[in-house]
Amino acid sequence: MNFKTKLSNGIKYLQKNKSFSIGLGIVLITIFIAIFADSLTPHVPSKLNPKFKLLPPFWVEGGNPKYILGTDAIGRDLLSRLIKGIQMSVGISLFSVLSSILIGTTIGVISGLVHPSWLDSVLMRITDIQMGFPFIVLAIIILTMVDPTPFSCIIVLTLSAWPTYARVIRSSVMIEKSSDYVDAAKAMGASRARIAIKYIGRNLLPTIIPVAPMDIASVVITESLLSFMQIGIQPPLISLGNIMSDGRNYISTHWWITAIPGFVIMIIVIGLNLVGDTLQTTFDPKLKQ
Amino acid sequence: MEESILEIRNLKKHYPIRKGLFNKLVATKYVVDGVSFKINKGETLALVGESGCGKSVLLRLLVGLENLTEGEIIFAGKKLSEMTALERKLLQQKQQLIFQDSLGALHPRFIVQESLEEPLIINGMKDKNKRLQIIHETMNKVGLDPKYCTRYPHELSGGQRQRVNIARALVERPELILADEPISALDVSLQAQVLNLLMDLQEEYNLSMLFVAHDLAVVRQIANHIVIMYCGKILESASSAEIYENAKHPYTNVLLKSAPSIKKGISDEGFNLDLKVGDTPDPANPPTGCLFHTRCMEADEYCMREIPHNKEIAPGHFVCCHKI
Amino acid sequence: MEKKSIKVSEQNNGKDVLLKVKDLKTHFFLPSGQIVKAVDGVTFSLEKGKVLGIIGESGSGKSVTSRSIMRIVEAPGKIINGEILFKGENLLTLPESEMAKIRGRRISLIFQDPTTSFNPYMTIGQQLIEAYRVHEKESENKIKEIIAQVFKLVGISDYEDIVKRYPCEFSAGFRQRIFIAMSMIFTPDLLIADEPTTSLGITIQAEIIEALNDVKERTGTSVIIITHDFGVVSQFSDDIFVMYAGRCVESSPKKELLLNPMHPYTIGLIRSVPLLEARKTKRLKSIPGFPPDMMNLPIGCAFSNRCEFAQDICFEKVPDLVEIRPNRKIACHYPQINYQTNQDTQI
Ligand SMILES: Nc1ncnc2c1ncn2[C@@H]1O[C@H](COP(=O)(O)OP(=O)(O)OP(=O)(O)O)[C@@H](O)[C@H]1O
Ligand SMILES: Nc1ncnc2c1ncn2[C@@H]1O[C@H](COP(=O)(O)OP(=O)(O)OP(=O)(O)O)[C@@H](O)[C@H]1O
Ligand SMILES: [Mg+2]
Ligand SMILES: [Mg+2]
Numbered sequence: 022m023n024f025k026t027k028l029s030n031g032i033k034y035l036q037k038n039k040s041f042s043i044g045l046g047i048v049l050i051t052i053f054i055a056i057f058a059d060s061l062t063p064h065v066p067s068k069l070n071p072k073f074k075l076l077p078p079f080w081v082e083g084g085n086p087k088y089i090l091g092t093d094a095i096g097r098d099l100l101s102r103l104i105k106g107i108q109m110s111v112g113i114s115l116f117s118v119l120s121s122i123l124i125g126t127t128i129g130v131i132s133g134l135v136h137p138s139w140l141d142s143v144l145m146r147i148t149d150i151q152m153g154f155p156f157i158v159l160a161i162i163i164l165t166m167v168d169p170t171p172f173s174c175i176i177v178l179t180l181s182a183w184p185t186y187a188r189v190i191r192s193s194v195m196i197e198k199s200s201d202y203v204d205a206a207k208a209m210g211a212s213r214a215r216i217a218i219k220y221i222g223r224n225l226l227p228t229i230i231p232v233a234p235m236d237i238a239s240v241v242i243t244e245s246l247l248s249f250m251q252i253g254i255q256p257p258l259i260s261l262g263n264i265m266s267d268g269r270n271y272i273s274t275h276w277w278i279t280a281i282p283g284f285v286i287m288i289i290v291i292g293l294n295l296v297g298d299t300l301q302t303t304f305d306p307k308l309k310q
Numbered sequence: 311m312e313e314s315i316l317e318i319r320n321l322k323k324h325y326p327i328r329k330g331l332f333n334k335l336v337a338t339k340y341v342v343d344g345v346s347f348k349i350n351k352g353e354t355l356a357l358v359g360e361s362g363c364g365k366s367v368l369l370r371l372l373v374g375l376e377n378l379t380e381g382e383i384i385f386a387g388k389k390l391s392e393m394t395a396l397e398r399k400l401l402q403q404k405q406q407l408i409f410q411d412s413l414g415a416l417h418p419r420f421i422v423q424e425s426l427e428e429p430l431i432i433n434g435m436k437d438k439n440k441r442l443q444i445i446h447e448t449m450n451k452v453g454l455d456p457k458y459c460t461r462y463p464h465e466l467s468g469g470q471r472q473r474v475n476i477a478r479a480l481v482e483r484p485e486l487i488l489a490d491e492p493i494s495a496l497d498v499s500l501q502a503q504v505l506n507l508l509m510d511l512q513e514e515y516n517l518s519m520l521f522v523a524h525d526l527a528v529v530r531q532i533a534n535h536i537v538i539m540y541c542g543k544i545l546e547s548a549s550s551a552e553i554y555e556n557a558k559h560p561y562t563n564v565l566l567k568s569a570p571s572i573k574k575g576i577s578d579e580g581f582n583l584d585l586k587v588g589d590t591p592d593p594a595n596p597p598t599g600c601l602f603h604t605r606c607m608e609a610d611e612y613c614m615r616e617i618p619h620n621k622e623i624a625p626g627h628f629v630c631c632h633k634i
Numbered sequence: 635m636e637k638k639s640i641k642v643s644e645q646n647n648g649k650d651v652l653l654k655v656k657d658l659k660t661h662f663f664l665p666s667g668q669i670v671k672a673v674d675g676v677t678f679s680l681e682k683g684k685v686l687g688i689i690g691e692s693g694s695g696k697s698v699t700s701r702s703i704m705r706i707v708e709a710p711g712k713i714i715n716g717e718i719l720f721k722g723e724n725l726l727t728l729p730e731s732e733m734a735k736i737r738g739r740r741i742s743l744i745f746q747d748p749t750t751s752f753n754p755y756m757t758i759g760q761q762l763i764e765a766y767r768v769h770e771k772e773s774e775n776k777i778k779e780i781i782a783q784v785f786k787l788v789g790i791s792d793y794e795d796i797v798k799r800y801p802c803e804f805s806a807g808f809r810q811r812i813f814i815a816m817s818m819i820f821t822p823d824l825l826i827a828d829e830p831t832t833s834l835g836i837t838i839q840a841e842i843i844e845a846l847n848d849v850k851e852r853t854g855t856s857v858i859i860i861t862h863d864f865g866v867v868s869q870f871s872d873d874i875f876v877m878y879a880g881r882c883v884e885s886s887p888k889k890e891l892l893l894n895p896m897h898p899y900t901i902g903l904i905r906s907v908p909l910l911e912a913r914k915t916k917r918l919k920s921i922p923g924f925p926p927d928m929m930n931l932p933i934g935c936a937f938s939n940r941c942e943f944a945q946d947i948c949f950e951k952v953p954d955l956v957e958i959r960p961n962r963k964i965a966c967h968y969p970q971i972n973y974q975t976n977q978d979t980q981i
Binding site for chain 2: 691692693789790803805806807808832834835836837838839840841843844847862863864865866867868869870888889892893902903904906907908909910917918919920921922924925927975
């Protein structure tokens with residue numbers, strides 16, 4: 022099977038798979054919004070408009086078609102804020118997951134390769150400590166000590182996500198390491214670096230790729246939680262979490278301020294999970310045998 | 311005196327079994343325990359023994375995948391322990407291992423071409439066209455259409471997979487092939503194909519071969535010399551003709567006589583196993599005296615106590631049994 | 635003898651026939667849209683107390699046949715056609731709850747690798763008791779009695795020590811023996827052994843076959859043994875059933891098949907069995923070519939492209955399974971009726 026037929030087979034498979042198409046659609050739209058946020062916003066997101074405070078979405082009684090999703094307590098356009106919020110939340114989550122993959126993979130590969138040794142034990146104890154530490158406490162400590170900029174948020178979120186990768190990668194490296202094909206490579210005289218990169222590496226990507234979207238989803242939630250608790254992204258920066266946080270006091274009377282960002286988070290999370298689910302079956306270690 | 315390509319002397323591999331918090335040594339597994347033999351240039355030595363007797367471990371010792379506990383490996387007159395790094399690297403090209411599990415030995419995400427290219431790349435052949443040429447040549451030699459180059463291992467049948475493994479062992483033009491049960495996992499019809507293939511290749515390239523099997527019928531056609539292994543030790547070794555006509559060890563006789571066969575099926579013979587019912591010995595807790603006494607019909611008290619020694623009962627025919 | 639038993643079975647019209655499989659088809663519907671016709675029209679029957687050997691190349695559908703009988707075909711696979719009459723009852727129409735009662739109790743399956751069939755963290759004794767209690771409630775003492783009996787069946791007398799130990803403490807052969815004992819706790823009517831001896835070595839293999847044989851002799855259980863080792867089926871079974879690419883190519887009482895194989899595939903198989911008695915000839919006989927790709931089978935007879943007797947029709951039309959003599963069925967356009975195996979030289 023060459024690459025082309027494989028690709029067309031893949032496309033056919035995706036066409037058959039409805040939930041994947043939906044998931045992929047959501048993810049692509051989200052990415053599009055995140056990239057072109059600045060040109061998509063109908064209003065300046067931080068501009069106050071005292072005339073139109075707490076405007077409901079246009080389909081609700083009293084709404085204004087100029088402010089499709091309504092406005093918040095100080096009259097800022099909710100749609101524009103939502104678009105910027107998506108950009109911030111998704112951006113932070115993406116970077117956090119990418120850096121956790123980088124750190125987790127490095128540590129996992131090293132640990133797995135040197136397995137029965139003190140280095141492996143040390144690395145795994147560090148991972149365990151990191152995994153065992155209550156994340157929220159850690160987040161509060163760090164974010165109150167340093168300035169809660171997007172960068173420090175990324176660091177905090179990375180800290181929470183890398184140990185899982187390290188664990189998963191380490192155990193798959195250990196399995197690979199004892200496989201016959203790695204033995205065969207050793208018997209041929211392959212160098213350690215070659216075995217690590219070409220033989221073991223080639224099997225790692227398929228382990229990581231399917232988990233990544235699901236992980237991004239869970240980091241999106243965590244990030245919103247931090248911002249909602251007002252220890253994450255701080256105004257004037259906008260994230261999905263702090264839009265919701267803004268609407269906290271008005272939940273009973275002006276539900277849309279909290280509900281709409283919440284709904285957006287839910288959609289993004291579902292989209293990412295649908296994609297991850299399908300990737301998992303597609304990248305099955307047994308190669309769909 | 312014929313020239314030997316591989317000689318091993320008193321090879322041993324013991325695995326410590328550790329348990330508990332402090333990795334306390336609780337027992338030792340005598341997996342390979344004092345094995346010696348010699349393979350002459352261009353000849354085939356068959357190592358025959360049952361599941362778990364240490365055949366695969368022995369081969370892994372030979373290619374350096376495990377460290378020796380004791381003993382000496384001599385390749386073409388040169389001791390392995392005295393070889394320089396460069397000589398060892400050359401040795402890796404000259405002797406090639408065919409793994410027991412044909413699927414497991416191929417990387418699941420490498421297409422056939424990649425798997426076959428690996429040894430050439432590792433040994434520094436930079437020219438891609440030359441590599442491809444060698445690969446196609448070798449594939450033709452082992453009876454694989456080069457169109458299979460782009461297949462993944464799981465897209466091949468068992469027989470084709472085993473051919474890829476053989477091809478991989480051949481691309482380097484080795485002098486010695488170590489074949490670990492290359493046909494046990496194959497169907498009868500493919501067994502004969504692969505065995506024929508190995509014999510043809512052997513003739514064409516003047517290969518020497520160490521052929522591992524668990525069954526004497528299979529090696530009849532291919533072996534010049536046969537070594538019978540049981541629980542890490544050699545019980546009998548002789549030329550092929552001697553073994554088939556004049557086997558002396560009770561275990562060899564069991565292997566020869568109790569193999570199920572079509573002929574016995576036709577003549578309605580039952581199973582006449584000349585063995586005591588019991589477990590094959592545990593290498594971590596080997597029997598005292600003769601290893602085979604727990605299942606041997608002729609064993610007496612002496613066999614239980616005393617370890618037998620190799621006796622040469624005819625030129626080149628060694629038996630390790632008290633009863634001879 | 636042979637003829638008599640045929641008549642009896644015909645007269646009693648299925649009374650002493652334990653299992654009758656008719657035109658069984660099990661296909662795998664892959665997500666990519668391809669269909670693997672793993673079992674495509676298999677028909678055979680098995681009498682009480684007899685041993686049927688199923689032989690065929692890897693991938694020919696032997697395991698899928700046995701799993702279809704147990705109705706444990708996994709996910710993309712489906713039994714799409716056929717009848718499996720077990721003691722006159724069609725297993726395929728039985729509700730799942732009834733089938734669960736038959737599995738492990740009336741029909742037992744023995745796998746190639748017994749390691750995976752045991753739970754590594756339970757002692758042998760605990761697992762035997764567990765296996766019993768899945769189906770029936772009984773006091774521990776009564777079960778212990780039964781356990782003693784099944785161990786005796788497979789030739790193990792001092793079982794006291796064995797039941798206290800864990801599966802990993804035994805060698806592969808002994809584990810298989812214990813597993814056979816375990817499958818016998820309900821004295822099933824049918825034991826299906828799927829490659830119970832592959833790649834173990836002769837003495838271990840012989841021990842396992844002997845254990846199966848003992849079990850059969852002592853309890854009258856019928857056995858289906860699946861293997862690609864011709865020696866094993868030749869010595870152990872009463873009838874042989876040859877499979878190729880999901881279909882039955884030849885089925886016959888053992889001796890007739892061994893002395894006078896008619897299907898070119900069977901002939902090829904028998905010829906390529908390595909023989910202890912053979913002279914050191916230069917080459918072994920073998921069937922040229924490879925087994926077909928199950929996802930795209932040839933149009934005509936699946937064996938046509940490897941067959942030395944193939945004519946035009948073989949590439950166009952799938953041969954039907956016909957009974958050319960009582961109890962001898964063959965699916966071939968050109969059966970080699972006069973072929974005789976020569977047992978002394980290379981056959
Ligand atoms: N790394 C290891 N540590 C401890 N014991 C081992 C190790 N590798 C192998 N053994 C043991 O060595 C023994 C011999 O194993 P080996 O794989 O050589 O058998 P074999 O003769 O090749 O059998 P088979 O015919 O089943 O392949 C087994 O009892 C096995 O458990
Ligand atoms: N879960 C599955 N999904 C798809 N195809 C399958 C599945 N299980 C079996 N098959 C296919 O069904 C065919 C028959 O398989 P089966 O396991 O019955 O072969 P077998 O005759 O038992 O071979 P072996 O001697 O190797 O055990 C094969 O071509 C196999 O690829
Ligand atoms: Mg082995
Ligand atoms: Mg099978």
